[in-house]
Amino acid sequence: MVHKWLETTNKKSWVPMQGTMSITRSDKCNSSQAKQYQELVGQLLWVSNTVQPDVSFTVGVLAQHMTSPINSAWKVVIHMVKYLNQTFSWKSYVQKCVALSAVEAKFIAASEAIREALFFSYLLKDLEAGDVQPVLCTDSQGCIQVSKDPAKHWKLKHIDAQYHFI
Numbered sequence: 662m663v664h665k666w667l668e669t670t671n672k673k674s675w676v677p678m679q680g681t682m683s684i685t686r687s688d689k690c691n692s693s694q695a696k697q698y699q700e701l702v703g704q705l706l707w708v709s710n711t712v713q714p715d716v717s718f719t720v721g722v723l724a725q726h727m728t729s730p731i732n733s734a735w736k737v738v739i740h741m742v743k744y745l746n747q748t749f750s751w752k753s754y755v756q757k758c759v760a761l762s763a764v765e766a767k768f769i770a771a772s773e774a775i776r777e778a779l780f781f782s783y784l785l786k787d788l789e790a791g792d793v794q795p796v797l798c799t800d801s802q803g804c805i806q807v808s809k810d811p812a813k814h815w816k817l818k819h820i821d822a823q824y825h826f827i
Contacts, residue, residue, distance in 0.1 A: 688732050698730035701738050708745065716741065764803035771799055771808065 702723050709717040719741055726734040778795035785793050
């Protein structure tokens with residue numbers, strides 16, 4: 662789907678819809694562009710419902726303009742496709758255990774993320790696409806501290822050993 666709509670550009674976007682983007686009722690799209698808009702938003706609805714629910718809000722906003730598409734909405738649709746073009750791996754799941762704190766929840770999520778990143782790193786190495794060292798980014802200072810020295814954090818001693826993978 663992405664390749665069909667991004668034949669002219671290879672730019673990427675890291676967010677589904679930027680905060681500075683606005684959809685205003687200005688000029689309407691021509692009839693051929695309106696048909697393309699409706700087709701693309703229909704495909705995005707499928708993506709948001711089945712594969713990648715993080716785009717649901719933006720797709721919902723875009724779907725409001727299905728009957729009479731406008732140029733500013735078309736720009737947001739193309740931006741959304743650029744976002745989907747850069748998506749490498751996306752996962753949403755319920756953790757297998759009950760976390761007793763936010764730090765523990767983020768630590769467990771970081772452990773799962775680094776396992777998946779290492780998998781893709783090994784896969785790329787096997788495909789001779791280069792040696793890629795994964796970098797894990799988190800906004801949780803507690804998670805960073807625990808990953809540096811888990812022995813100092815006695816409040817998290819109950820975390821299963823399998824999550825001390827980081």
